Amino acid sequence: MTDVKPPICDYEGSDYQTKFWELGGRQYEDAVEAIALQRLLPPAGELLLELGAGAGRNTLRYAGFKQVVLLDFSLTQLEQAKQKLGRSQRYIYVAADIYNLPFVAGLFDSATMIRTLHHMADPLAALRQVRRTLKSGAIFILEYANKQNLKAILRYLAKRQAWSPFNLQSVEFEKLNYDFHPRAVSGWLMQAGFTLEKQLSVSYLRSTLLKKHVSLNLLTRLDAWLQPTGRWCQLSPSVFTRSQAIGVTAKVITGTFFSCPICKSEQLRPHGARLICVGCSRAWPIRDGIFDFRIEVD
Numbered sequence: 001m002t003d004v005k006p007p008i009c010d011y012e013g014s015d016y017q018t019k020f021w022e023l024g025g026r027q028y029e030d031a032v033e034a035i036a037l038q039r040l041l042p043p044a045g046e047l048l049l050e051l052g053a054g055a056g057r058n059t060l061r062y063a064g065f066k067q068v069v070l071l072d073f074s075l076t077q078l079e080q081a082k083q084k085l086g087r088s089q090r091y092i093y094v095a096a097d098i099y100n101l102p103f104v105a106g107l108f109d110s111a112t113m114i115r116t117l118h119h120m121a122d123p124l125a126a127l128r129q130v131r132r133t134l135k136s137g138a139i140f141i142l143e144y145a146n147k148q149n150l151k152a153i154l155r156y157l158a159k160r161q162a163w164s165p166f167n168l169q170s171v172e173f174e175k176l177n178y179d180f181h182p183r184a185v186s187g188w189l190m191q192a193g194f195t196l197e198k199q200l201s202v203s204y205l206r207s208t209l210l211k212k213h214v215s216l217n218l219l220t221r222l223d224a225w226l227q228p229t230g231r232w233c234q235l236s237p238s239v240f241t242r243s244q245a246i247g248v249t250a251k252v253i254t255g256t257f258f259s260c261p262i263c264k265s266e267q268l269r270p271h272g273a274r275l276i277c278v279g280c281s282r283a284w285p286i287r288d289g290i291f292d293f294r295i296e297v298d
């Protein structure tokens with residue numbers, strides 16, 4: 001790890017769930033993502049880590065897992081998720097940044113990260129953190145925004161876009177919003193300790209014109225039919241990948257779960273509405289059922 005911390009994209013106070021998903025005409029994207037997830041996710045499991053869970057849009061799709069940890073940097077997004085899903089043993093809400101994941105190594109048997117990597121200024125560091133929290137053999141579903149998509153290629157060839165969709169360099173199209181090249185992502189996955197098993201090309205039909213003139217049902221079915229072409233080439237704006245964690249992971253000591261993001265101690269003792277780190281004495285607040293491990297805030 002370097003001392004310079006990558007910046008974090010914070011959705012605090014954002015109406016992203018309502019504005020983007022519920023009122024933004026994204027039913028097509030939501031429907032085809034559900035299909036991709038179903039195709040890649042193991043049908044059952046013990047403990048799943050949902051990275052960038054937001055307001056819990058996808059969480060109900062993990063019904064086969066006994067427990068789900070919803071992780072997001074934004075407390076307000078997690079509040080919305082909690083309102084939607086309720087408080088139960090089944091869901092654990094955690095506010096933390098991905099570069100400092102507050103879990104012991106090898107804890108999870110699956111993880112998902114959807115529409116989240118595109119906010120990472122240092123994707124490799126983020127993926128290394130994810131790998132650390134997974135058991136060996138765990139399944140990791142990663143979605144990313146693909147810079148080598150048909151629209152970008154056509155714009156580039158028509159000289160309406162300066163950057164090349166073909167090279168491995170990331171494109172920051174808005175502050176802390178990146179598009180990545182498929183080969184760059186598969187390289188990072190490998191370096192982080194994953195084997196890429198499957199790829200699906202998703203959202204090929206993402207176009208206002210198509211959404212206006214073709215029924216949602218037909219668009220969704222066509223997309224489902226096109227997704228498997230991701231095995232050979234990825235030219236869609238969104239790519240779903242399924243990887244397996246390889247290599248050795250330390251065995252989790254029974255009873256441990258969280259680890260202090262500052263001193264890495266695995267002993268955190270509950271004390272009122274806080275967890276007190278035995279290693280560095282830092283108190284990590286539990287805010288109305290949400291474990292808050294963000295370092296910058298009080």
Ligand SMILES: [Zn+2]
Nearest residue numbers: 260263277280
């Ligand atoms: Zn500590």
